[in-house]
Every structure is written in structure tokens, then in C-alpha cells.
Amino acid sequence: MEKGGKKWIIRGNDKLKVGTENTIRGLLEVMHSNLNVNDERPIIPLGHGDPSPFTCFRTTHIVDDALNTAIQSAKFNSYPPPAGIPTARRSIAEHLSRDLPYKLSTEDVFLTSGCRQAIEIITTVLACPGGNILIPKPGYPHYDACAVFHNLEVRHFDLLPEKAWEVDVDAVEALADENTVAIVIINPGNPCGNVYTYEHLKKVAETAKRLGIPVIADEVYSHLTFGSNPFVPMGVFGSIVPIFTLGSISKRWIVPGLRLGWLVITDPSGFLKDTEIVSLIKQCLNMTTSPACIIQGALPQILENTKEDFFENIISLLRQAVDICYEEIKEIACITLLPKPGGSMFLMVKLNTVLLEDISDDMDFCFKLAKEESVIVLPGAVLGLENWLRITFSIDLASLKDGLQRMKMFCRRHAKQQ
Numbered sequence: 567m568e569k570g571g572k573k574w575i576i577r578g579n580d581k582l583k584v585g586t587e588n589t590i591r592g593l594l595e596v597m598h599s600n601l602n603v604n605d606e607r608p609i610i611p612l613g614h615g616d617p618s619p620f621t622c623f624r625t626t627h628i629v630d631d632a633l634n635t636a637i638q639s640a641k642f643n644s645y646p647p648p649a650g651i652p653t654a655r656r657s658i659a660e661h662l663s664r665d666l667p668y669k670l671s672t673e674d675v676f677l678t679s680g681c682r683q684a685i686e687i688i689t690t691v692l693a694c695p696g697g698n699i700l701i702p703k704p705g706y707p708h709y710d711a712c713a714v715f716h717n718l719e720v721r722h723f724d725l726l727p728e729k730a731w732e733v734d735v736d737a738v739e740a741l742a743d744e745n746t747v748a749i750v751i752i753n754p755g756n757p758c759g760n761v762y763t764y765e766h767l768k769k770v771a772e773t774a775k776r777l778g779i780p781v782i783a784d785e786v787y788s789h790l791t792f793g794s795n796p797f798v799p800m801g802v803f804g805s806i807v808p809i810f811t812l813g814s815i816s817k818r819w820i821v822p823g824l825r826l827g828w829l830v831i832t833d834p835s836g837f838l839k840d841t842e843i844v845s846l847i848k849q850c851l852n853m854t855t856s857p858a859c860i861i862q863g864a865l866p867q868i869l870e871n872t873k874e875d876f877f878e879n880i881i882s883l884l885r886q887a888v889d890i891c892y893e894e895i896k897e898i899a900c901i902t903l904l905p906k907p908g909g910s911m912f913l914m915v916k917l918n919t920v921l922l923e924d925i926s927d928d929m930d931f932c933f934k935l936a937k938e939e940s941v942i943v944l945p946g947a948v949l950g951l952e953n954w955l956r957i958t959f960s961i962d963l964a965s966l967k968d969g970l971q972r973m974k975m976f977c978r979r980h981a982k983q984q
């Protein structure tokens with residue numbers, strides 16, 4: 567230390583350390599830095615869910631046109647209001663109302679920077695002292711990170727693989743108490759690819775009503791379904807229990823980089839009327855920043871003009887991708903796919919390490935697979951399920967097949983000799 571110099575002591579927020587290490591991004595970064603640089607084959611990324619780099623998943627020209635029009639109008643260079651510009655809020659209300667038995671209003675909709683910010687806002691708003699929140703396991707780790715950051719105790723309920731990843735409703739009843747602030751439902755599901763039936767969602771809504779807690783319905787994969795169950799929005803049960811519907815254009819329109827999402831209050835019975843929740847949401851939006859005004863300006867055109875054939879093409883690609891997964895995984899002894907996913911861009915497979923020679927668990931499997939085959943998949947441990955793997959299938963079909971075949975070779979090479 568120089569004479570007269572002072573030792574710097576700049577302290578940071580310890581809470582930020584909690585979420586980062588366990589996040590998907592953090593782990594995928596480590597796996598990437600650990601790849602074999604001498605492998606000349608392309609890296610097959612089955613670990614994270616952004617299909618936008620693949621030409622077959624290119625968004626519709628409607629998005630480009632809407633953005634161009636918004637820019638050229640010069641109407642969106644000002645600060646937007648904290649809840650979003652009214653035309654954009656109205657277009658979301660109309661868009662979502664098409665699937666509901668009643669009409670949402672402009673006032674029910676708050677624009678956010680992607681669905682992630684909607685998660686951040688609703689957890690901030692509900693984080694009362696001593697509170698706890700019910701989160702699915704396996705789930706989407708951002709819920710856990712936000713809850714921990716705001717001192718909300720996380721209580722996990724299981725999704726049941728043998729029941730098409732339905733919510734263990736009895737466990738939910740047992741976990742909740744008078745300090746429970748909400749239950750999170752992700753449908754269609756990441757990471758399980760579940761698509762819940764009307765009956766199951768109704769059962770969840772009735773359970774939440776009995777417990778007196780609102781439902782946070784993460785519907786970022788709404789309408790991305792390709793199995794036998796159609797998408798049913800949780801908002802259909804809004805007259806039973808208040809619903810916070812979270813969504814975005816990131817997944818369905820394949821533009822996660824545009825960062826446009828929403829938090830929508832679905833409460834036709836007015837359960838929230840006498841509570842502070844709506845005013846707290848507004849306060850919270852006052853404290854953060856809104857999505858770029860240009861994107862807000864383009865939103866009505868994007869929602870209104872996108873043609874069905876764009877969605878149909880994406881869904882057909884995802885359906886073919888799942889079929890490829892199914893066929894390839896059937897031939898790999900140490901992993902099992904059950905049940906076949908019906909929506910989203912992810913599936914979970916169970917890893918049977920007993921059949922493998924020198925692989926101790928899912929983490930070990932993923933690191934060795936990355937090193938030896940340049941294929942990235944996500945260990946279930948980061949999602950709360952050890953010895954499962956999450957596979958993203960929203961990549962071009964040839965690479966998907968290549969990746970799964972490399973995985974098959976890897977598993978054969980490491981199989982225990984009979």
C-alpha cells in the first residue's frame with residue numbers, strides 16, 4: 567500500500583451470489599469453456615432454448631415490417647409510460663381475450679422487458695416479510711433466484727413424470743400455509759414439455775382457491791403445442807382464483823432479443839379489488855424501466871398481422887423434432903423419455919447411471935459428453951432433478967439428429983460390459 571493510500575473496501579450485495587452459480591447460463595458457460603478445441607465437428611447446442619440463430623426458425627417478415635413502420639413513423643422516440651403505451655397494452659388484452667370467456671381490458675396489461683422481467687416484478691410485488699412461494703420442481707430457475715433475492719422462502723412441489731408431469735396437488739396442499747403468497751404454474755412447460763388438460767388446470771385453480779393464493783401462470787410457450795392436448799390458458803379459471811398471466815413474444819415469435827413481455831391480471835371476479843396488489847405493481851413499474859418504445863410501437867402490428875401459417879410451420883418443425891428425439895432416444899439404453907412432450911421446446915429424460923461404466927451422475931455425464939462429443943445438454947441437477955437431463959429440441963433437424971447420434975455413441979462407449 568502506498569504511503570497515505572487507503573485500502574479500498576467496497577462491499578457488494580451478497581444476495582446476488584445466490585442465484586448466479588446455479589443458473590442455466592452460468593453452467594452452460596462453464597461447459598462451453600470446457601469443450602475440446604481439437605474436435606472439428608460443429609458444437610451441437612441442446613442445452614439452452616434460443617432457436618433464433620437457425621434459419622428454419624427465422625421469425626416472420628411481419629416482425630421486420632412492424633419494426634420498420636414503427637421506426638419510420640417517428641412516433642416512438644419518447645419515454646413510454648411505466649405500464650407501457652396504451653395501444654400496445656390494448657393489443658395484448660385483445661390478443662389474450664380471444665382464448666378467454668371474458669374480455670381483458672387495457673388496464674389489466676403491464677408491459678415488461680420479456681417474460682423474465684414479468685417474473686421479477688411479480689415476485690418483487692408479492693415478497694412480503696416472512697412469505698413463501700410454491701414453485702414447481704423441476705422448474706425455471708429464475709423463479710427461485712428472484713424469490714431468494716427478495717427473501718421469499720422457496721417451497722418446491724413435485725411435477726410427476728408418471729402422470730405427464732402433472733402437479734402433485736396433495737403436495738401443494740401440504741406445503742402451503744398462511745404465509746404462502748402464490749403458486750407458480752408453467753404451461754406449456756419448461757423443462758418438461760408438459761401441456762396440462764383443462765381438468766388438471768381446474769384442479770390446480772380450485773386448490774389455489776382453497777388455499778387463498780393467486781396463481782402465477784407462466785405462459786411464455788402459449789400455443790406452442792404439438793401433441794394431443796391443446797393449450798388452455800390458466801386465465802380461463804380467473805373467476806375461481808386471481809391469475810397473474812406472464813408471457814412474451816420471445817418464444818412464439820422466436821424473437822427473444824426484442825425483450826417484449828407482459829404481466830396480465832386476470833381477475834374477472836375482482837378478488838384483487840380491495841388489495842394493494844395493482845397499485846404495488848404500478849409502483850414497481852415506476853421503479854424499473856420499460857421495454858424500448860419502438861418495440862412497444864411495433865407490437866400491435868406483430869400481434870394482429872402474423873399469419874397462422876407462420877405458427878403452423880414452427881409447430882410442425884417442433885413436432886418433427888420431438889419425433890426425432892423419440893426415435894433416437896429409444897435406441898439409447900441408459901436414458902428414457904417418458905412421457906413424450908406435447909409442447910414448449912424442451913424435454914426431460916431419465917439417466918440410468920447404473921448402466922454406465924465411469925459416469926457418476928448427470929453433471930458428470932454432461933461434462934464428459936461435451937468434452938468427447940461437443941454436444942451440450944443440461945444436467946437436471948440445476949433444475950432440481952438429479953440424474954435427469956434436459957434436452958432442447960428447437961434446433962435445425964439435421965443438427966438435432968447428429969447431436970442425438972453422438973450422444974448414442976457416447977453412451978455405448980461408456981456402457982458397462984455385461
Ligand SMILES: *Cc1c(COP(=O)(O)O)cnc(C)c1O
Pocket residue numbers: 679680681682683706752756784786813814815816817822826827
Ligand atoms: C424463456 C422463458 C422465460 C423468459 O422469457 P423472455 O421473454 O425471454 O424473458 C420465462 N419463463 C420460462 C418458463 C421460459 O422458458
